[in-house]
Amino acid sequence: MLCAEAVLGCYWVISQSGRWAVVYRFPFKDKLSSRYGEKVPPVDVFVCTADPVLEPPSLVVNTVLSVMSYNYPSHKLSVYLSDDGGSQLTFYALFEASLFSKYWIPFSKKYNVEPRSPAVYFSLTNAVDDSSFAREWTHVKRLYEEMKGRIDSAAAKGSVPEHMRDQHKGFSEWNSKVEKKDHHSIVQILIDGWNPEATDVEGNRLPTLVYLSREKRPGWPHNFKAGSMNALIRMSSVISNAPIILNVDCDMYANDPDAIKDALCFFLDEKHGSQTCYVQYPQQYNNIIKNDIYGNQNFATDNIELSGLDGFGVALYVGTGCFHRRESLSGKKYSGNHRIESGDNIKKESVEKLEDAAKALANCSYEKGTLWGKEMGLVYGCPVEDIVTGLSIQCRGWKPAYYNPSKHAFKGVAPTTLDVALIQHSRWSEGMFQIFLSKYCPFILGRGKISLGGQMGYCIYLLWPVLSLPTLVYVVIPPLALLRDVPLFPSVSSSWMVAFAYVFAAKTAYSLAEDVAVGDTVKGWWNLQRIVVIRRMTAYLLALIETVMRMLGLSQSAFVLTAKVVDDEAEMRYKKGLIEFGSSSIMMVIVATVALLNLVAFGWGAGKALWFAEEVLWPQLAVCGVWVVLSLPVYEALFFRRDKGSMPLQVTVKSLIVVSTAMLICVF
Numbered sequence: 001m002l003c004a005e006a007v008l009g010c011y012w013v014i015s016q017s018g019r020w021a022v023v024y025r026f027p028f029k030d031k032l033s034s035r036y037g038e039k040v041p042p043v044d045v046f047v048c049t050a051d052p053v054l055e056p057p058s059l060v061v062n063t064v065l066s067v068m069s070y071n072y073p074s075h076k077l078s079v080y081l082s083d084d085g086g087s088q089l090t091f092y093a094l095f096e097a098s099l100f101s102k103y104w105i106p107f108s109k110k111y112n113v114e115p116r117s118p119a120v121y122f123s124l125t126n127a128v129d130d131s132s133f134a135r136e137w138t139h140v141k142r143l144y145e146e147m148k149g150r151i152d153s154a155a156a157k158g159s160v161p162e163h164m165r166d167q168h169k170g171f172s173e174w175n176s177k178v179e180k181k182d183h184h185s186i187v188q189i190l191i192d193g194w195n196p197e198a199t200d201v202e203g204n205r206l207p208t209l210v211y212l213s214r215e216k217r218p219g220w221p222h223n224f225k226a227g228s229m230n231a232l233i234r235m236s237s238v239i240s241n242a243p244i245i246l247n248v249d250c251d252m253y254a255n256d257p258d259a260i261k262d263a264l265c266f267f268l269d270e271k272h273g274s275q276t277c278y279v280q281y282p283q284q285y286n287n288i289i290k291n292d293i294y295g296n297q298n299f300a301t302d303n304i305e306l307s308g309l310d311g312f313g314v315a316l317y318v319g320t321g322c323f324h325r326r327e328s329l330s331g332k333k334y335s336g337n338h339r340i341e342s343g344d345n346i347k348k349e350s351v352e353k354l355e356d357a358a359k360a361l362a363n364c365s366y367e368k369g370t371l372w373g374k375e376m377g378l379v380y381g382c383p384v385e386d387i388v389t390g391l392s393i394q395c396r397g398w399k400p401a402y403y404n405p406s407k408h409a410f411k412g413v414a415p416t417t418l419d420v421a422l423i424q425h426s427r428w429s430e431g432m433f434q435i436f437l438s439k440y441c442p443f444i445l446g447r448g449k450i451s452l453g454g455q456m457g458y459c460i461y462l463l464w465p466v467l468s469l470p471t472l473v474y475v476v477i478p479p480l481a482l483l484r485d486v487p488l489f490p491s492v493s494s495s496w497m498v499a500f501a502y503v504f505a506a507k508t509a510y511s512l513a514e515d516v517a518v519g520d521t522v523k524g525w526w527n528l529q530r531i532v533v534i535r536r537m538t539a540y541l542l543a544l545i546e547t548v549m550r551m552l553g554l555s556q557s558a559f560v561l562t563a564k565v566v567d568d569e570a571e572m573r574y575k576k577g578l579i580e581f582g583s584s585s586i587m588m589v590i591v592a593t594v595a596l597l598n599l600v601a602f603g604w605g606a607g608k609a610l611w612f613a614e615e616v617l618w619p620q621l622a623v624c625g626v627w628v629v630l631s632l633p634v635y636e637a638l639f640f641r642r643d644k645g646s647m648p649l650q651v652t653v654k655s656l657i658v659v660s661t662a663m664l665i666c667v668f
């Protein structure tokens with residue numbers, strides 16, 4: 001218990017670094033517009049997808065359409081979709097989107113609709129009157145629904161209709177064998193933005209749209225998202241080579257059509273702009289229910305800690321919703337004067353030549369013997385390629401910015417089942433801890449390059465797995481000791497108790513006040529307390545074990561993709577605020593066992609106090625009591641719920657066996 005207290009205490013000190021130097025930024029995009037007008041720099045947008053089942057093509061193209069319709073000169077915008085699934089279905093969806101964009105872009109700009117994701121826009125609005133807007137709305141909506149229908153039915157069938165395949169030469173890429181992990185490079189320019197004939201239905205130029213699936217071969221490491229980003233950086237450099245790159249995940253649509261201008265304010269700022277490497281927006285979601293049960297919303301992190309890290313000059317790169325300077329992302333060191341040119345995109349070659357040149361840059365062997373993945377582009381070998389890449393960019397002398405506007409710039413899909421939420425956290429925490437133990441550790445790599453506050457700030461996240469052990473101690477030892485009558489804390493009458501009570505009360509009150517002050521509800525904060533402990537005792541524990549195994553050479557790091565869809569029933573349960581436990585992973589067994597153990601111990605202790613009026617260990621009873629109250633949804637899932645999201649029977653049985661054994665050992 002003493003060790004646990006010490007570790008948690010140290011972590012508390014570290015987590016204060018995120019609160020010392022909080023800064024908030026406010027760009028003035030109107031001034032940017034009046035100064036630069038149309039003379040703004042070209043922007044390349046990278047969207048990454050990896051699996052047509054977990055990331056449905058119709059979701060992906062909504063993201064693509066949202067970034068294609070930014071309020072920004074179309075001829076300066078190029079959108080690249082990287083498909084690590086190598087899927088013809090995704091290519092087909094993108095082809096459909098390229099046709100639909102001819103209607104969607106002029107419509108959305110003409111009426112300045114928001115957001116620019118057609119799926120979200122049409123689900124939020126209604127137009128029934130007789131205005132010309134309503135007529136266009138109805139027309140574009142019908143086109144959208146027809147397109148979505150075709151994409152979804154192709155996805156359900158697993159194949160593209162023959163007559164559609166004849167409409168674009170790109171489908172012939174799939175005539176030879178293409179498997180997810182074994183295929184040649186595919187590059188298709190679907191819209192050539194330089195071609196004066198590539199226009200929408202109103203005659204305006206369209207943004208360039210490119211599909212990429214880099215070569216994959218068995219035996220060649222492909223480095224997950226980092227590898228895909230590096231291929232994108234290279235291949236886009238021969239096509240549009242914009243000085244600014246926006247990177248979003250395939251589920252993260254652009255929610256604010258003017259966000260590019262906001263971000264440019266940072267890069268074009270006369271004083272600090274030339275040192276700015278990236279502008280990161282927080283990760284926000286469009287599927288969060290009231291009182292967020294899986295703690296996806298991170299109020300304190302987004303509004304305080306990340307701004308606090310920004311104050312130390314180390315705003316994190318979190319992988320999506322981030323505008324980069326191409327130079328700094330590609331590996332250049334900061335060296336004084338870096339200007340962003342606002343010239344036009346100049347294309348030098350024909351589409352076919354560009355495609356061939358780009359393909360060569362996306363081949364497996366291209367990176368062999370180069371610095372890609374080490375000093376150039378995104379860093380390889382870590383499941384959180386974003387964090388480690390951001391850190392190494394900062395250590396090359398650049399300064400990032402974190403910008404959290406009140407109108408969310410990007411919105412994605414948050415996990416809606418406990419299992420997926422925990423798997424995501426175990427990937428993150430494993431990656432983070434790996435950074436801490438590697439040569440990229442902020443205290444080593446960052447020495448003399450970033451401030452001490454910044455180095456500590458990184459550790460708020462890098463040390464997540466370390467929290468698993470003290471947290472487990474705190475939820476397991478007090479109930480066991482209560483059953484065995486072993487005191488762990490000073491007695492209630494001792495003056496030492498004041499210290500414990502003070503720390504508990506002060507820390508709890510502070511965290512509640514902080515969370516509510518930045519927008520959370522009290523119930524949301526309460527739910528967060530539960531999920532934080534669950535994450536620590538499951539996901540972070542597995543990450544810790546996995547890290548040790550990897551260091552012993554017993555396992556290799558992987559990237560388990562976060563599913564972006566669930567079945568309708570699970571979706572309904574999520575909307576009702578029911579936690580989805582329905583999985584028999586070891587993580588659920590831990591959750592159930594700990595909840596039951598505390599319940600039994602609490603019942604035992606409370607029974608002794610009430611019925612036999614015996615002396616009890618009040619502080620331990622209180623510790624168990626807190627976890628019992630927080631675990632109410634777990635008991636419900638164990639004993640009362642009958643739906644598919646309840647605890648599977650085998651989990652219940654396993655946890656009952658463990659708890660009854662522990663009880664027998666303790667009591668007798």
Ligand SMILES: O=c1ccn([C@@H]2O[C@H](COP(=O)(O)OP(=O)(O)O[C@H]3O[C@H](CO)[C@@H](O)[C@H](O)[C@H]3O)[C@@H](O)[C@H]2O)c(=O)[nH]1
Pocket residue numbers: 048049050051055082084223224225228248249250251318319320383384385386424427428431559560561562563
């Ligand atoms: O081999 C791969 C694996 C993933 N991805 C893409 O990477 C993105 C992120 O994957 P996801 O499963 O959604 O992970 P999240 O945990 O939601 O992602 C967060 O954390 C990741 C690091 O763990 C970052 O890469 C992401 O940008 C960040 O949003 C998605 O667009 C994927 O399509 C690839 O392109 N290739």
Ligand SMILES: [Mn+2]
Pocket residue numbers: 249251412413562
């Ligand atoms: Mn995601």
